[in-house]
Amino acid sequence: MKVGRGGARRPLTRALPLAPSLVLLLLFLAGPIAYCAYIAFTDLQLTGQAHSSFVGFDNFTAAFKDDAFLNAVWLTLVFTVLSSLIGQNTLGLALAALMQRASKPVRTVTGAVVICAWVLPEVVAGFLLYAFFRREGTLNAILDWLHLPTQNWLFTLPILAVSFANVWRGTAFSMLVYSAALGEIPKEITEAAEMDGAGGWRRMWHITLPMIRRSIGTNLMLNTLQTLSVFGLIWVMTRGGPGNRSQTLPLFMYEQAFQKSMIGYGTAVALLLLVVGSLFSLVYMRLLRSEA
Amino acid sequence: MSSPRTVRHRLAADAGLLIVAAAFVLPLAWVVLSALDAHANLQVKIPDGVTLDNFDAVLTPDITFTPLLNSLLLCGGATLLTVASAALAAYPLSRYRSRFNNPFLATVLFATCLPITAIMVPVYALFVQVNLIDTMQGTIFFFAASQLPFAIWLMKNFMDGVPKELEEAAWTDGASSFQSLIRIVLPLMGPGISVVTVFSFVMMWGNFFVPFMLLLTPEQMPASVSINDFFGNRGTVVYGQLAAFSIIYSTPVILLYVLVARRFGGGFALGGAVKG
Known part of the structure; x- marks a missing residue:
């Protein structure tokens, strides 16, 4: 075994180059996460920040009784399933x-x-899709030209519009992942299946999909993590509205913390989002490990 | 040897792809056509006459130059910090065996996937307490920290590709690890460094939520936030100008992407994609 210069005698000087990264990560990433875990259990408000007190799980129990919160959880689920699981993933695979x-x-x-x-x-993606879905926008112009009924998409079906926007913006990633995965399948295997008379769909289902299942797992995980934290796209298109009909968790968190000044409550919601994200993150790491 | 069946398959595949491409291209067509149209509205339409008036109107210090300069300061500063810290951190992780390496790398990979959006409220609260709110340096530090996990991960993998033997000669000549990092390892991993640099910069350039939360003064806002002023402060929305500004603001990242994708192929795209 080769030991680098200095052997084990100077582990500290060797670790020195890690210092700038460690300082940055501790102060600006680990710090806020720890602070997040702390203020989620207080009633900190934007105004008069000197007086905040520990309130235990109050923020969380309040959240699960709050219709607006449950609405945001539901919309986040719809948004994630529609745009990430179904939209980006399937369209990406089809394109590849x-x-x-x-x-x-x-x-x-x-x-x-x-x-x-x-x-x-x-x-910018938000503005482009806003223009596309507006009442006077391109989508309605096309529907009108085809003599199909038009509507004000951002008002009648806002969550559908923002989900489509996210599909538009995010499909390239799945497409690239799946193009790489499909490219790695040996030609002999597909050819052999073709010889045996397996049609396109059966080949896809029985041969291709099982062979790229690891890529599917990785892709779903990363798409979902990315979709969970979408803020700007929805904010530009609808501001979470009309009412709160496209208000996913990040927008709900923002509204509670800044428009209603309930930093403690907003952070509790943020912590929940962080926990869900961490779970996905852990699953993703397991997937990577089994791949290696 | 293309049989009629393969030809038929190819035509079907072409048709399918073209339909998707047509759907995807509509919003892009809107922004290009509207930017050249004196009477742009929200629909894709051929302009009556091509004009550069929209670009003329937005190319002022207030609307374009200051926000772009702010973006450049923020993203350039944070990218420099990210790349320098990541290169330094990658060296011991790649070169020395230590029982801390694996846990550290696992933590870094874990942090790569965390939804940064979720911690912006506590970061705001924290920045208010330590007086970093509404400062460029505070935002730069946070940007760098949020991009670091992925940068360290990439940089370490690229550095693993540089053979250790090359350094050993330098070591026997009495060079320190730091010297061999600067003189031998980094010059040999030019492609890796450019990928990390371009990726970090592109991610930050497009980021809206971080500066939106951490900066307050309008004069400090980068283009990702100031673009919203087209809706708020200037009365009726001039869509042609919004489109022209969108193009100016997007061009640098598209160019950078094309440049790197050309040189390094799909590998960059995939590496870059992890954070989507």
Whole structure:
């Protein structure tokens, strides 16, 4: 076994280069997380911040009795399932599968367009989709041209509109993950299945999907984590409205903390979001480990 | 040897992709066409005549130059801090065996996935207490910290790819670890460093929530926040100008992405994607 210079005699000087990162991470990441865990149990308010007292689990019990909170939990679920699990994931896989067979120019153009939507800053994506879904926007113009009924999407179905926006913005990631995964399947396997007379769908279901299941797991995990923390996109498109009909947890948290000045309560919601995120994060790490 | 069946398959695949591409391109077409249209509204339409008036109107210090300069200061400063700290941290993690390495890397990977959005309220409360609220340096520090876990993770993997033997010669000549990091390891991992740099910068450039929460003074706001002024403070929304500004603000990240993707292929895209 090769031991680096200095052996085990100077472990501290060796660890010295870690210092700047450690300081930054402790002060600006671990610190706020610890502080989050603390103020979630207080009644800290934006005004008169000197007097905050420990209130135990009050914020959490209050949350689960709060219809607005339950509404936000429900909408977050809808948003995540629609845009991440169903939308980005399925569309990404479909695009990757089609790209394997398509001609090169079509593949290149589609890839460029989908990736462009993904590279744009979040707020810009929000404005583009806002313009698309507005009453006077492009979607209604097209529906009108096809003689289909139009409506004010951001008012009648706001959560659907923001979910579509998130699909538009996030599908490129799944597409890239699945393109890489499909590219790694040996040609002989698909060819053998074709010889045996397995049709396209059966090949997909019995051969392709089982072979890329690890990528599916990773992709679902990362998509979900990303979708859980979407704020700017929804904020730009609807501000969580009308009313609170597109108010997912991050927007609810923001409203409670800043528009209603209930920092303690808002942080309790943030802590719940953080715990859910951590659980997903742990599952993701397990997946990576079993992959190695 | 393309049989009629493969051709049919290819045509079907092409048609499917083109339909999706058409749906995806509509919002993009809106922003490009509206920026060139003197009478832009919310619909995709061919402009009556191409004009650069919208760009002229937004290219003022107030609307474009100051916010972009703020973005550059914030994201450039934080990226420098992130890349320098990550390169230093990656060295002992990649070069020395220690029983702390694995737990540390596991924690870093775990932190990579945490929803940063969730901790913004406590970060705000904390920044108010230590007087870092509404300061560029506070926002830069937080940006750097939030991007660090992923940067360390990437940097360590890239550094593992540089063979240790190359350094050993330098060591026998009496160079310190720090010297060999600067003179030998880092120059050999140019692609890795550019990927980490571009990725960190692109993520921060597009980030809205962090500066929205941590900065208060309008003069300090980066473009990701100031773009909302097109709706609030200036009366009726001039969509053509909003579109023109969106293009100016998005161009740097698109160029950076193209540049890096060209040189390093899909690997960057995937690495970059982890945080989506």
